[in-house]
Amino acid sequence: MQRSDHRPATLIEGGAVFPHRHLTGIDGLQPHEIAFLLDEAETWVEANRTHATPDKRLAGLTQINAFFENSTRTLLSFEIAGKRLGADVVNMHAAQSSVKKGETLIDTAMTLNAMRADVIVIRHMSSGAVRLIADKVDCPVLNAGDGRHEHPTQALLDALTIRRRRGSIAGQRVVICGDVLHSRVARSNILALTALAAEVRVCAPSTLMPAAIHKMGVTPFTDFDAALEGADVVMMLRLQNERMDGAYVPSTREYRMRYGLTLDRLARAAPDALVMHPGPMNRGVEIDSAVADHARSAITEQVEMGVAVRMACLDVLTRRSRGVEGWA
Amino acid sequence: MILALTNATLACPVGGVTKGNLIVRDGVVVATGLVEIPAEAQTIDCAGKTIAPGIVDLGVARIDRAAFRAGGIVRVGLMPDQSPVLDDPGIVQRAALIGKPDLWIHPIAAATQGLAGTDLAEMAVCLSAGARAVGTGKRWIADTGVMHRVLAYARDLDIAVVTHAEDGGLTNGAVATAGETATRLGLPAAPAIAEALAIARDLMLAEETGARLHVRQVTTAAGFDLIRAAKRRGVAVTCGITPAHLHLSDIAVSDFRSFAHLSPPLRSESDRQAALAAVADGTIDVICSAHDPRGPEEKRLPFADSTAGMAGAETLLPLALMLVRDGHATLDRLFALLARNPAAVLGLDTGTLEVGKAADLLLFDADAPWQITGDAFAASANNTPFDGLPVQGKVLRVWKGGREIV
Numbered sequence: 011m012q013r014s015d016h017r018p019a020t021l022i023e024g025g026a027v028f029p030h031r032h033l034t035g036i037d038g039l040q041p042h043e044i045a046f047l048l049d050e051a052e053t054w055v056e057a058n059r060t061h062a063t064p065d066k067r068l069a070g071l072t073q074i075n076a077f078f079e080n081s082t083r084t085l086l087s088f089e090i091a092g093k094r095l096g097a098d099v100v101n102m103h104a105a106q107s108s109v110k111k112g113e114t115l116i117d118t119a120m121t122l123n124a125m126r127a128d129v130i131v132i133r134h135m136s137s138g139a140v141r142l143i144a145d146k147v148d149c150p151v152l153n154a155g156d157g158r159h160e161h162p163t164q165a166l167l168d169a170l171t172i173r174r175r176r177g178s179i180a181g182q183r184v185v186i187c188g189d190v191l192h193s194r195v196a197r198s199n200i201l202a203l204t205a206l207a208a209e210v211r212v213c214a215p216s217t218l219m220p221a222a223i224h225k226m227g228v229t230p231f232t233d234f235d236a237a238l239e240g241a242d243v244v245m246m247l248r249l250q251n252e253r254m255d256g257a258y259v260p261s262t263r264e265y266r267m268r269y270g271l272t273l274d275r276l277a278r279a280a281p282d283a284l285v286m287h288p289g290p291m292n293r294g295v296e297i298d299s300a301v302a303d304h305a306r307s308a309i310t311e312q313v314e315m316g317v318a319v320r321m322a323c324l325d326v327l328t329r330r331s332r333g334v335e336g337w338a
Numbered sequence: 339m340i341l342a343l344t345n346a347t348l349a350c351p352v353g354g355v356t357k358g359n360l361i362v363r364d365g366v367v368v369a370t371g372l373v374e375i376p377a378e379a380q381t382i383d384c385a386g387k388t389i390a391p392g393i394v395d396l397g398v399a400r401i402d403r404a405a406f407r408a409g410g411i412v413r414v415g416l417m418p419d420q421s422p423v424l425d426d427p428g429i430v431q432r433a434a435l436i437g438k439p440d441l442w443i444h445p446i447a448a449a450t451q452g453l454a455g456t457d458l459a460e461m462a463v464c465l466s467a468g469a470r471a472v473g474t475g476k477r478w479i480a481d482t483g484v485m486h487r488v489l490a491y492a493r494d495l496d497i498a499v500v501t502h503a504e505d506g507g508l509t510n511g512a513v514a515t516a517g518e519t520a521t522r523l524g525l526p527a528a529p530a531i532a533e534a535l536a537i538a539r540d541l542m543l544a545e546e547t548g549a550r551l552h553v554r555q556v557t558t559a560a561g562f563d564l565i566r567a568a569k570r571r572g573v574a575v576t577c578g579i580t581p582a583h584l585h586l587s588d589i590a591v592s593d594f595r596s597f598a599h600l601s602p603p604l605r606s607e608s609d610r611q612a613a614l615a616a617v618a619d620g621t622i623d624v625i626c627s628a629h630d631p632r633g634p635e636e637k638r639l640p641f642a643d644s645t646a647g648m649a650g651a652e653t654l655l656p657l658a659l660m661l662v663r664d665g666h667a668t669l670d671r672l673f674a675l676l677a678r679n680p681a682a683v684l685g686l687d688t689g690t691l692e693v694g695k696a697a698d699l700l701l702f703d704a705d706a707p708w709q710i711t712g713d714a715f716a717a718s719a720n721n722t723p724f725d726g727l728p729v730q731g732k733v734l735r736v737w738k739g740g741r742e743i744v
Contacts, residue, residue, distance in 0.1 A: 114635065115639060116638050116639075134640070136639075136640030136641070136642050136643050137523055137524040137525055137640065137641065137642060138523065138525075138594030138640045138641045139640040141593070141594055142594070142638075142639075142640055156524075157640070157642070158524030158525070159523055159524035194524060197522070197524055220516075220520075220521040220527075221516035221517055221518075221520070221527065222516070222517050222521055226518075226521065226522065
């Protein structure tokens, strides 16, 4: 796949460790570039916990969060990340926007661009929409989820969580279970985790499994119990309400029976296995409360890592425009 | 008035490829080959370039005169998916007349009222108004009972039923073929067998009713196998394909290129290879452009939100000539695919260089190299999935009924 922003590092002035203008996906990132973003995020984790001297390195920069699809957690996380770094954060919600008045996506992008944003964070319901906008604007664009395609910051925060809790990602047996077909979280995680040499298993009923998923370097399972054998990390995906009642699975009751993560099931995984969920959870459907609130659950830690990862991405992507030494 | 095209390579689906002259008198071919040139004839020296029958493009979505002229297309079969739908004699008659004399438009009338797939349309009335076939448009008739009656009724009228072969239950909401590319991009996708399922049903109904069936685009190995077997049994079935499905696979969709958003969608590489084999073994009867120009308001969108279709009229000939270059078809067979066979589906006695036929002619330079550039198209939009591709074969002059189209 050819990419406008994916040139050999030697052709880029400065910023050789991360020679990308945008973050539209994990696809196209080299393993060392993913590791670099994780290292950068790591430095923010401590800073966020200690509330040490505030670092306002993005002061004076305008960050626009253009969310064409409803979101609470991701939007909040990006807003907090931007504000912690001192950026002027503006949120654009689809419900209030001219998108409802029939304006095309490109026109909206041009409008945001004309307002001289310094970084734009985009969520959209169509796969590929973020790439489309990234090609039209002058500032860095961060993908906060596009359709079923990618959600790179989620994959980065998951990778950071695994790395901190398990010591490393390479060699870990990670099971991703749930609605893989419609999940951008699954796609980005598959790309990031396989790039970092984890052993990735995906598990879903065949109605929720995309075709040829094995070509992405993962092992597909339909039997959750078999997939869980010896797992080091169990990553559950959210099952959307509208897909529960007969369309893709017969009922929530039946889904829980076959794919719900219970304490009994978790016993099949490694004794110290980590439990993860991108949220929001359907307690009692894909995950039982006893598991979600267990000591092995990293679910709230994922949220914490989310802010750190997004701070790192905002910082790294704006380094060139801010003229940071070695990047500009 | 006599027109003499001299020193030409004549590519005729019936007469083969020969060198010589072609004489036209009063809009009709009167002699071909090494024949004397009448003294009073207006003579055009073709300098060895190729004279072929003008292209008959079966199943275009839009009337786009400039693009058809540039592509050497003299007749088109117009899809019923117009606004309003071609299911009314007044609308059909208007469509049939507006192109003349330069471009002859042969409407494919809607087989069901409003293309809704529920009630039979007035097929005979539309035929009397100028329609040459009936069709399901870009849709599939889901109700097997309705499709059975459409085919039975069309058989009585001895016209072809032109179908779109995708099982709508499987393809509902899909914009790509299920496979690695669609999975990586996160695009809603349907399995390729959606095509074979639709073809299998319609073939059985055609066999049962004795109707003439033309499957406008067949694009998968399983689809070709069904058509091949049906032809062997003597079923009156023909099928077509576009250059896109012969030269591109679903990898062209990577990076969300909406110009490669087609209907049916691009297929896997193995299906593409099967399509080339189906050209070579005669399973495919027609190559069409499926010309469907779409502007930025319909294409500069996220892939799944964009409208399917490509502007194909101007690139039809050079992309088809690649089949000759690569040995999948001979030049005379190519013009059976581009002219004689589509004409036959529409019940037209044209598409060859035989004596006595209307002089619908195309002069082209089979070797002239050029680069496909959407922005330089004569078409009303530039949505080609082949942008930037170097090709060979340039249309030089076009005649309709002996009259040059400029």
